[in-house]
Amino acid sequence: MLRPLMAPLLATVLILAGLTVFLWTISYRIRPLLFARPDVRWDEPATRTEKLLEYGFAQKRMPAKPERPAGMAHIWIFVAFIVAQLGTLTSFGLAYDANFHLPFLTHEARLGQVYLLTKDVIDVLGSLGCAAFLYFRVIQKKERMTLSWEGVFILFMILGVLWTDVLIDAAALAKSAGEVPWYLPVSGRVAEWFLYGMSPGAATTLMTAGVLLHIAIVMAFLNFLPIGKHFHIITGLPTVFFQRLTPMGQLSKLDLEHTEKFGVAKLTDLSWKEILDTYSCTECGRCQTYCPTYDTGKPLTHKEVNRAIRHHAQQAAAAFPLPLAVLAQHLNRIKPMPAPANGHGAHAADGHADDGHGAEEPAAAHSDPATGSEGAFAQGLQIPAELYEKLPPLVGEGGILPDETIWACTTCGWCEQACPVFIEQIPRIVDMRRHLVLMESRFPEEAARVFKGMEGQGNPWGMGSNRRAEWCADLDVPLAANVAHAAREFEWLFFVGCAGSFDERQKKVSRAIVQILKEARVSFCILGEEETCNGDSARRLGNEYLFQALAQQNVDTLKRYGFKKIITQCPHCFNTLANEYPQFDGHFKVLHHSEVIAQLVSEGKLRPGQVELSEPVTFHDSCYLARHNGISEAPRQALISLGIRVKEMERNRTETFCCGAGGGRMWLEETIGQRINQNRIEEAARTIGEQGTVATSCPFCLTMIKDGISETGRGERMQAMDIAELVALGLPQRT
Numbered sequence: 265m266l267r268p269l270m271a272p273l274l275a276t277v278l279i280l281a282g283l284t285v286f287l288w289t290i291s292y293r294i295r296p297l298l299f300a301r302p303d304v305r306w307d308e309p310a311t312r313t314e315k316l317l318e319y320g321f322a323q324k325r326m327p328a329k330p331e332r333p334a335g336m337a338h339i340w341i342f343v344a345f346i347v348a349q350l351g352t353l354t355s356f357g358l359a360y361d362a363n364f365h366l367p368f369l370t371h372e373a374r375l376g377q378v379y380l381l382t383k384d385v386i387d388v389l390g391s392l393g394c395a396a397f398l399y400f401r402v403i404q405k406k407e408r409m410t411l412s413w414e415g416v417f418i419l420f421m422i423l424g425v426l427w428t429d430v431l432i433d434a435a436a437l438a439k440s441a442g443e444v445p446w447y448l449p450v451s452g453r454v455a456e457w458f459l460y461g462m463s464p465g466a467a468t469t470l471m472t473a474g475v476l477l478h479i480a481i482v483m484a485f486l487n488f489l490p491i492g493k494h495f496h497i498i499t500g501l502p503t504v505f506f507q508r509l510t511p512m513g514q515l516s517k518l519d520l521e522h523t524e525k526f527g528v529a530k531l532t533d534l535s536w537k538e539i540l541d542t543y544s545c546t547e548c549g550r551c552q553t554y555c556p557t558y559d560t561g562k563p564l565t566h567k568e569v570n571r572a573i574r575h576h577a578q579q580a581a582a583a584f585p586l587p588l589a590v591l592a593q594h595l596n597r598i599k600p601m602p603a604p605a606n607g608h609g610a611h612a613a614d615g616h617a618d619d620g621h622g623a624e625e626p627a628a629a630h631s632d633p634a635t636g637s638e639g640a641f642a643q644g645l646q647i648p649a650e651l652y653e654k655l656p657p658l659v660g661e662g663g664i665l666p667d668e669t670i671w672a673c674t675t676c677g678w679c680e681q682a683c684p685v686f687i688e689q690i691p692r693i694v695d696m697r698r699h700l701v702l703m704e705s706r707f708p709e710e711a712a713r714v715f716k717g718m719e720g721q722g723n724p725w726g727m728g729s730n731r732r733a734e735w736c737a738d739l740d741v742p743l744a745a746n747v748a749h750a751a752r753e754f755e756w757l758f759f760v761g762c763a764g765s766f767d768e769r770q771k772k773v774s775r776a777i778v779q780i781l782k783e784a785r786v787s788f789c790i791l792g793e794e795e796t797c798n799g800d801s802a803r804r805l806g807n808e809y810l811f812q813a814l815a816q817q818n819v820d821t822l823k824r825y826g827f828k829k830i831i832t833q834c835p836h837c838f839n840t841l842a843n844e845y846p847q848f849d850g851h852f853k854v855l856h857h858s859e860v861i862a863q864l865v866s867e868g869k870l871r872p873g874q875v876e877l878s879e880p881v882t883f884h885d886s887c888y889l890a891r892h893n894g895i896s897e898a899p900r901q902a903l904i905s906l907g908i909r910v911k912e913m914e915r916n917r918t919e920t921f922c923c924g925a926g927g928g929r930m931w932l933e934e935t936i937g938q939r940i941n942q943n944r945i946e947e948a949a950r951t952i953g954e955q956g957t958v959a960t961s962c963p964f965c966l967t968m969i970k971d972g973i974s975e976t977g978r979g980e981r982m983q984a985m986d987i988a989e990l991v992a993l994g995l996p997q998r999t
């Protein structure tokens with residue numbers, strides 16, 4: 265029998281001990297964040313709050329394809345957990361006062377009855393969610409999940425929290441042994457079935473035991489969180505709030521003039537948000553489902569990169585000074601040394617020296633008027649030089665990630681789109697590449713040839729830039745340089761791109777686009793040899809110097825002419841011109857050729873006839889078009905206008921599967937695991953029955969799909985065609 269004073273005493277010991285250990289443990293998680301690269305992630309608070317409500321509290325990404333059942337189960341657990349926090353507060357109060365209740369939540373008040381009903385029902389739904397996850401983990405052993413005892417243990421902890429809550433309410437009912445109220449359908453039944461008939465004293469003891477057990481489980485749970493992947497229960501919502509708001513396809517612009525150190529070499533070169541991201545990774549593995557590198561056996565997944573960095577941060581944490589000393593430093597107004605500059609914008613603390621959106625300078629906008637300090641996360645604290653020296657590199661020998669991992673990524677964006685807590689992968693991978701390329705000159709040798717070609721001739725093949733317009737020598741396509749006031753004379757500039765200008769296969773697509781534009785009487789011209797590579801591959805391979813030079817050159821040319829409206833045939837050109845050239849003050853309306861075709865058809869300016877294709881057609885969505893830029897219907901509309909019924913692959917639209925060429929991978933050898941393009945062709949073959957056409961809308965995709973078809977021995981039965989070529993087939997052939 266618990267004596268009256270024992271409950272408050274035991275509860276006090278449990279709570280104080282639990283909180284003390286928790287604060288001590290959490291201090292180790294916070295230390296690396298304080299010394300990490302600064303990054304302002306609290307601009308646009310209204311947008312962030314909206315996203316927090318939508319994706320954090322409403323868990324919008326959870327029930328997404330292909331993980332609906334697990335997503336629903338997680339939502340139940342999440343809601344139960346949130347509601348259970350009120351139950352936990354109540355149990356804290358009950359330890360000191362047996363009649364305690366939260367304000368307005370009494371049994372007599374209508375609001376209290378609604379709360380108790382919700383809590384009772386949610387306890388059951390949350391338990392069903394836990395049961396579903398136990399099934400996924402223990403019976404089904406879902407491949408994407410990390411199957412460890414930790415996950416199972418946490419599920420039992422959650423069940424413990426939920427059912428001690430039920431026990432407390434049931435014991436309270438048993439004390440009075442009255443009629444079960446309508447708003448306690450679950451605890452009422454538990455009381456009726458198991459507890460009615462016990463003495464009031466025994467019921468009181470049971471209730472007190474339930475309260476203490478509940479507090480003990482909550483405290484154990486709280487202390488367990490920071491040491492494992494379930495830390496996301498604490499950091500998940502902040503991670504959603506601090507998510508990147510710039511376009512998915514936009515990388516940060518390095519300040520090349522004012523800094524000498526570029527990219528990410530060691531743990532503290534990552535931003536605090538990037539380290540927080542690793543704490544928030546639940547290891548759910550959703551990011552792996554359609555990840556091309558994971559699916560084809562390469563040493564890269566978003567989950568594993570997070571896990572490696574998190575473990576490294578945990579191991580390194582003890583060496584960092586205590587945050588208490590750091591806070592004291594702030595209180596004493598000792599201005600901290602600036603963080604080591606690594607090119608992420610001397611003027612903007614968010615790593616975007618100028619994101620092209622005309623944002624105010626974030627550091628100034630968030631300075632504390634009282635102290636003149638922006639706080640650790642905005643300004644960064646100086647890591648002692650000897651400590652920085654001792655940190656191992658993130659990549660390479662003696663580091664935590666092999667070079668192959670960093671170079672494997674196609675930057676397709678699937679992992680970022682799938683991650684329920686918006687953990688970012690592409691920026692940090694590119695930042696690690698930036699360090700290797702710009703600081704160590706360490707990169708795959710194939711990349712060296714590409715850089716040289718871009719530097720010397722403005723295209724990755726290094727073909728003479730003066731040959732850029734040869735593909736249309738017989739087509740009577742106007743060159744901007746030959747027409748006075750070209751931007752006034754022509755409504756559109758057709759930005760042909762390197763592949764469209766130099767690649768034999770893609771030149772046919774360029775010619776088809778010209779045929780379409782002429783048929784629809786669209787007024788357009790090209791830049792010819794004044795055009796240079798858009799720089800996408802250079803930037804994503806880590807060569808920011810080269811990218812900026814190319815981007816600036818193109819922007820200067822386009823602005824000199826005054827072009828405002830641009831058509832591209834390459835999603836990589838599209839993404840770079842639309843999302844990254846604003847960083848260079850280049851603001852253009854950019855349309856992909858699929859959008860132009862769909863628009864011309866809908867306006868009646870283009871009337872392609874039916875195209876007789878005897879075999880079925882499937883469409884491969886380019887990830888830089890569909891996922892990074894949300895364009896997936898326009899190419900389909902173009903095909904529909906030809907009377908073609910597209911047979912969809914399982915991985916389609918924003919859930920597309922990369923062809924393997926993104927992130928500069930187009931130019932690198934693929935020697936580990938299955939070739940990504942072959943994986944995609946297997947899927948296409950399953951969809952259209954081994955023969956037919958795979959339609960594309962991207963030069964890189966076209967190359968990869970075409971190669972995949974011949975590499976898998978299907979060259980006689982399948983073909984790859986751009987949608988423009990198919991549309992051109994439906995047009996009158998004029999000579």
Ligand code: SF4
Pocket residue numbers: 544545546547548549550551552566567570682683684685686687
């Ligand atoms: S990165 Fe996101 S999707 Fe991938 S395992 Fe972690 S939480 Fe899950």
Ligand code: SF4
Pocket residue numbers: 551554555556557558564565566672673674675676677678679680689690
């Ligand atoms: S961006 Fe694509 S290739 Fe890179 S890790 Fe994510 S899913 Fe995999």
Ligand code: SF4
Pocket residue numbers: 674676835836885886887888889921922923924925926927962963964965
């Ligand atoms: S080539 Fe196409 S599918 Fe491949 S990364 Fe680029 S856009 Fe994505």
